[in-house]
Amino acid sequence: MTRPQTHRAAGSTPSIEALTEHNIESILCLEDSERATKPRLYRVVSTIAAFCGTVTFLWLNLAVFAVWIALNEGLFQFDPYPFTFLLFLVSLEAIFLSTLILISQNMAAQENERRHHLDLQINLLNEREMTALLRLVTQVATKLGVESDAQREVRALTEDTDPSAVLHQIVRAESAHDR
Numbered sequence: 001m002t003r004p005q006t007h008r009a010a011g012s013t014p015s016i017e018a019l020t021e022h023n024i025e026s027i028l029c030l031e032d033s034e035r036a037t038k039p040r041l042y043r044v045v046s047t048i049a050a051f052c053g054t055v056t057f058l059w060l061n062l063a064v065f066a067v068w069i070a071l072n073e074g075l076f077q078f079d080p081y082p083f084t085f086l087l088f089l090v091s092l093e094a095i096f097l098s099t100l101i102l103i104s105q106n107m108a109a110q111e112n113e114r115r116h117h118l119d120l121q122i123n124l125l126n127e128r129e130m131t132a133l134l135r136l137v138t139q140v141a142t143k144l145g146v147e148s149d150a151q152r153e154v155r156a157l158t159e160d161t162d163p164s165a166v167l168h169q170i171v172r173a174e175s176a177h178d179r
Contacts, residue, residue: 049101052100069086128160138155
């Protein structure tokens with residue numbers, strides 16, 4: 001997949017819709033290329049697990065069970081009541097489906113973890129950008145002689161945020177809250 005291009009005329013500012021469309025397409029292209037690099041077996045597992053989570057699959061199972069029971073109660077008694085062979089097949093289906101779903105959930109968890117890391121990195125970059133802008137604004141305000149309570153608060157926010165310190169603060173708060 002190729003990354004989408006943001007088209008704009010020279011000197012024009014792209015709209016929010018164009019920017020978000022570009023971002024969405026970029027992420028989807030990245031995810032598509034990531035999925036394409038997965039081994040074929042994993043892609044097949046994902047497709048099967050997705051199908052098994054549909055109403056169509058439910059109706060298909062109900063139809064097969066109904067036909068099986070009807071045939072064994074009527075014309076052919078190849079698996080008479082209590083339908084031992086059907087129970088065997090249903091047990092095998094349950095084993096394979098649960099395994100397929102677990103594999104699919106693991107793949108989804110890995111994808112969610114990557115998205116979480118992307119969110120975290122973007123948030124950390126945004127924090128650094130905002131800190132730099134706040135420093136610049138306080139310098140401009142100082143140069144212009146603007147002094148107010150708001151500037152004191154902004155000065156406090158110009159300090160770099162240590163992500164590990166914030167994480168430790170969250171852990172401490174959670175452990176104190178759980179008591």
